[in-house]
Amino acid sequence: MSGYTKIAMKLFAPLADMTSPYFSTLALELKKSRMKFSIQEYLGRGMLLCLLIFVLELPAFSLIFGLLFQNFLFGFISSFTISSFLTIFFFIFYINYPRIINRDKSRKIDDFLPFASLHLSTIASSKLPLYKIFEIFSKFTAYGELTEEVKKIQSDVNLFGIDMNTALERSVERTPSKNFKELMWGILSTNRAGGDLSVFLKEKSKSFISEYRRKLYEFSHQLTIFIEIYLTAIILGAVFFIILTSIMSALGGAMAGTLLLQFILIFVFLPLVSAIFIVLIKSSTPGGE
Numbered sequence: 001m002s003g004y005t006k007i008a009m010k011l012f013a014p015l016a017d018m019t020s021p022y023f024s025t026l027a028l029e030l031k032k033s034r035m036k037f038s039i040q041e042y043l044g045r046g047m048l049l050c051l052l053i054f055v056l057e058l059p060a061f062s063l064i065f066g067l068l069f070q071n072f073l074f075g076f077i078s079s080f081t082i083s084s085f086l087t088i089f090f091f092i093f094y095i096n097y098p099r100i101i102n103r104d105k106s107r108k109i110d111d112f113l114p115f116a117s118l119h120l121s122t123i124a125s126s127k128l129p130l131y132k133i134f135e136i137f138s139k140f141t142a143y144g145e146l147t148e149e150v151k152k153i154q155s156d157v158n159l160f161g162i163d164m165n166t167a168l169e170r171s172v173e174r175t176p177s178k179n180f181k182e183l184m185w186g187i188l189s190t191n192r193a194g195g196d197l198s199v200f201l202k203e204k205s206k207s208f209i210s211e212y213r214r215k216l217y218e219f220s221h222q223l224t225i226f227i228e229i230y231l232t233a234i235i236l237g238a239v240f241f242i243i244l245t246s247i248m249s250a251l252g253g254a255m256a257g258t259l260l261l262q263f264i265l266i267f268v269f270l271p272l273v274s275a276i277f278i279v280l281i282k283s284s285t286p287g288g289e
Contacts, residue, residue: 004045004048005037005041005044005045007048008041008044008045008047008048009040009041009044011044011047011048012043012044012047012048013040013044015043015044015047016039016040016041016043016044016047017040019043020039020040020043023039023043023095026039026042026043026095026098027039029098029099029102030042030098031173031174032098032102032105032174032175032176033098033101033102033105033176035098035101042098046091046094046095047091049090049094050087050090050091050094053086053087053090054083054084054087057079057082057083057086057087058079058080058083060079061075061078061079061082061083062075062076062079062080063075064079065078065079102176103176105145105176105177106176106177106178108144108145108146109145109146109149109175109176109177109179109180110177110179110180111286112143112144112145112146113146113177113179113180113183113208114205114208114209114211114212115143116137116143116146117183117201117204117205117208118201118202118205118209119137119140119143120133120137120201120205121198121201121202121204121205123136123137124197124198124201125198125202127198130164130187130191130197131154131157131164133197134150134153134154134157135154137150138150138151138154146180149171149175149177149180152170152171152174153167153168153170153171156170156171164191165188165191165192168184168187168188168191169188171184172184172185172188179208183204186200186204187200187201212286215286216286219284219285219286222284223281226277226280226281230274230277234270234273234274234277238265238266238269238270241265242262242265242266245258245261245262246258246262
């Protein structure tokens with residue numbers, strides 16, 4: 001336990017214990033995100049962090065609003081209100097942070113799952129034992145988060161001596177990906193029934209690849225819309241605005257204001273909007289690249 005966590009638990013342990021039942025899903029989200037904190041420790045750390053933020057925000061905003069409005073009482077009330085809202089907003093974000101991490105992990109796992117399941121079916125066709133299949137697969141680090149999930153199964157079997165079926169059940173409980181959970185349940189059921197694992201994995205990989213193709217098809221249509229919006233609304237709109245303001249400034253003589261607007265448009269607005277479009281397209285790309 002770090003020094004920060006010790007201080008947080010010393011100050012907020014009773015409050016964290018009292019409020020933990022209201023965050024029933026947080027413990028599971030922490031487990032899935034592989035954050036090594038209990039729910040009480042995580043809440044205590046968040047409460048201490050929010051207290052520090054509030055203590056720093058309140059005098060800073062009081063000084064700013066006091067100088068701005070020339071009224072200390074109104075400035076203090078305004079800064080207290082804003083600081084309270086910002087602290088509450090940060091605490092809400094802090095509570096949901098493990099869920100955000102898990103959502104990102106789930107997306108990464110789902111992106112690799114069609115190809116990883118095909119890889120698993122190829123290994124399984126050699127009729128090796130299930131633990132050996134996972135051991136071989138865990139050496140391929142190219143699958144990122146998905147490989148980490150398989151490594152956890154290997155750790156449960158090799159380090160803790162858990163049988164393969166129980167290790168698969170534990171993997172189902174802690175994975176953030178619904179598709180990977182579905183795959184593990186299928187492997188577990190096939191293994192218990194003594195079925196042909198390679199046949200199951202081959203059929204499952206076909207299903208995942210078909211879904212991946214559908215996502216690519218949808219993305220191609222989304223990309224067409226993004227390009228049309230970017231070229232029509234942003235680029236042509238910016239060119240039209242520059243031409244229009246140049247003509248108006250020539251007629252009206254307000255060159256300085258026009259040049260400032262054009263400078264902001266070209267060097268601030270266009271790069272910012274372009275960056276937003278890049279992030280938006282990257283986030284919606286199958287594979288995330």
